[in-house]
Amino acid sequence: MDKKYPLEASLLSRSYPSKEKIIQLLETRYALNDNPTLSLKPIEIEEIENSNKSLLTNLREEKFKYKKELKKDESKSVFKKFIKNHQRLQKKLKLKIQHYKKSNNLSQVSETLFKEYKELLKFDDFLTMNKLWISYIKDLLCILNDGNLPNIQQCLIKLSSAEFNGCFLRVLKSKNKELIGKNGIVIYDSQKFFIIVEQTNKLKLIEKKGTYFTFVIPIYDYENENIDDNDNNYLEFNIIGSRFQYRSHDRSGKKFKSKSADDL
Amino acid sequence: MLADLSIPWPVNDYSIITREQFINLKNRIIVLEELQYTHIVINFIINIHEIKIPSNNINPILNQLENFNKFDEFIKRGIKFFTRITIIIEHPNQGQNLSKFYSNFNIISILPKTEKALILACGNLDIDIITFDYNFKIPFFLKHKTIGGGIKKGIKFEICYSSLLSLNSIEKQCFINNFLQLVRSSRNQNLIVSSNSENCLKLRNFNNILNFLKNLGFKDSKILTNVEKVLLNSTLRLKSYKQTIMIGEDPINETNHHLKNPIKRHLNEIDNGEIFKIQLKKLKQKNLK
Numbered sequence: 001m002d003k004k005y006p007l008e009a010s011l012l013s014r015s016y017p018s019k020e021k022i023i024q025l026l027e028t029r030y031a032l033n034d035n036p037t038l039s040l041k042p043i044e045i046e047e048i049e050n051s052n053k054s055l056l057t058n059l060r061e062e063k064f065k066y067k068k069e070l071k072k073d074e075s076k077s078v079f080k081k082f083i084k085n086h087q088r089l090q091k092k093l094k095l096k097i098q099h100y101k102k103s104n105n106l107s108q109v110s111e112t113l114f115k116e117y118k119e120l121l122k123f124d125d126f127l128t129m130n131k132l133w134i135s136y137i138k139d140l141l142c143i144l145n146d147g148n149l150p151n152i153q154q155c156l157i158k159l160s161s162a163e164f165n166g167c168f169l170r171v172l173k174s175k176n177k178e179l180i181g182k183n184g185i186v187i188y189d190s191q192k193f194f195i196i197v198e199q200t201n202k203l204k205l206i207e208k209k210g211t212y213f214t215f216v217i218p219i220y221d222y223e224n225e226n227i228d229d230n231d232n233n234y235l236e237f238n239i240i241g242s243r244f245q246y247r248s249h250d251r252s253g254k255k256f257k258s259k260s261a262d263d264l
Numbered sequence: 265m266l267a268d269l270s271i272p273w274p275v276n277d278y279s280i281i282t283r284e285q286f287i288n289l290k291n292r293i294i295v296l297e298e299l300q301y302t303h304i305v306i307n308f309i310i311n312i313h314e315i316k317i318p319s320n321n322i323n324p325i326l327n328q329l330e331n332f333n334k335f336d337e338f339i340k341r342g343i344k345f346f347t348r349i350t351i352i353i354e355h356p357n358q359g360q361n362l363s364k365f366y367s368n369f370n371i372i373s374i375l376p377k378t379e380k381a382l383i384l385a386c387g388n389l390d391i392d393i394i395t396f397d398y399n400f401k402i403p404f405f406l407k408h409k410t411i412g413g414g415i416k417k418g419i420k421f422e423i424c425y426s427s428l429l430s431l432n433s434i435e436k437q438c439f440i441n442n443f444l445q446l447v448r449s450s451r452n453q454n455l456i457v458s459s460n461s462e463n464c465l466k467l468r469n470f471n472n473i474l475n476f477l478k479n480l481g482f483k484d485s486k487i488l489t490n491v492e493k494v495l496l497n498s499t500l501r502l503k504s505y506k507q508t509i510m511i512g513e514d515p516i517n518e519t520n521h522h523l524k525n526p527i528k529r530h531l532n533e534i535d536n537g538e539i540f541k542i543q544l545k546k547l548k549q550k551n552l553k
């Protein structure tokens with residue numbers, strides 16, 4: 001009621017301090033007739049606390065309220081700090097293991113001995129995320145387990161605006177030859193990088209530009225059927241990273257334009 | 265990889281080809297295989313103003329060769345076939361609607377007859393190749409400004425060497441004249457070389473032709489990659505959505521003509537497919553716990 005008639009509500013706020021009272025008044029007035037009418041009667045004056053501010057300043061403050069709340073939201077900077085801290089820990093752990101090996105003349109040392117290991121991300125924790133993603137992508141593409149396949153062009157259009165957090169990716173080709181063959185579960189899809197967790201519990205930032213990513217969708221029901229028998233039932237897709245440099249929420253409503261393939 | 269981007273289809277309309285024409289086509293492919301070409305494109309040339317296009321079965325090459333089943337022996341030896349349409353445009357207002365060709369042909373090219381048609385092709389249309397008739401003199405002057413607009417969009421310009429080898433001396437003269445004009449206006453960028461010959465005697469090895477063209481003042485060092493880019497661009501049009509996500513790993517070397525549903529794949533065909541299988545097994549084990 002308050003949002004439906006904003007003008008009347010702000011006018012009444014001059015004479016009544018509590019919002020509930022205003023809403024109650026408005027409800028009784030518009031119970032029968034929905035046309036916006038306002039009949040004013042003289043009433044007994046209640047005391048108002050914040051009478052110093054004018055009506056316009058109140059309106060303006062409400063309009064820009066969300067900006068103040070945005071500044072309080074620090075999730076992005078916290079996330080950045082976490083990733084930097086994680087990479088620092090990874091390096092530290094690597095150096096410690098090397099040092100330990102040299103001083104004790106050992107060939108192999110397990111990572112679990114060190115205290116940094118407890119703070120690192122574990123690959124097994126993200127398996128449920130991957131499981132959710134597979135069921136999501138099957139729903140999106142309308143893949144049922146009976147073997148009927150959807151139309152190819154609609155598939156590709158849906159996939160280009162799909163979500164990739166939780167997908168299991170593998171790098172097929174890349175300009176940077178050290179990246180080829182890296183694989184893991186995506187935990188964040190930023191504008192220029194995929195952030196993945198590898199099977200060796202390592203966090204890795206992989207640049208999208210100049211790389212091709214492979215992922216696979218099983219057509220059968222992998223939770224109940226035997227996986228060894230179904231080697232034939234997979235769909236394979238490739239993400240062309242150079243054309244995929246958008247954040248995920250920008251990509252969902254984007255119209256892609258056709259370009260020449262000279263730089264691929 | 266060597267590719268010939270233009271082997272003309274024997275007829276210019278939708279009539280069925282005779283047995284002799286089919287044998288002639290086959291002979292040309294045998295000669296190309298001998299010259300170590302691996303990717304062959306069959307070119308269907310059509311004049312929109314004269315011939316009406318049917319509503320279905322737009323592609324006569326796939327229809328009459330039964331999806332290249334008649335060339336099975338070549339496919340077994342590792343030769344890849346593609347189809348291409350060349351549209352002759354005289355009036356710019358009639359060549360606007362190309363959308364029905366995109367889903368039926370791999371490569372789409374345009375042969376402009378007037379300067380207005382060339383400006384349209386360089387500016388607005390979404391095509392791969394612009395070609396010219398090298399047997400006659402180009403009836404207008406090629407400006408660097410219009411050609412440069414096409415180069416920015418990534419359109420390639422074609423040189424057909426078959427008229428160079430003809431016995432008629434006027435055709436030779438026209439070829440050299442046109443060739444020099446194209447090289448001047450494009451500044452040696454975005455050029456490709458193909459045969460466009462209707463006779464198997466006029467096919468040559470790629471290096472032979474390149475040597476001859478270099479004598480005429482041709483300097484492009486990217487000419488082999490340009491041909492690859494044309495094939496990549498055209499195949500990605502069907503196998504991807506605006507080049508964001510594609511099906512399969514290598515779009516050029518996997519030839520599936522006009523697929524409507526995605527294909528099931530065996531794990532052996534996927535590069536390192538075992539990794540995905542292990543991942544799925546992990547998920548299943550977690551479910552049991």
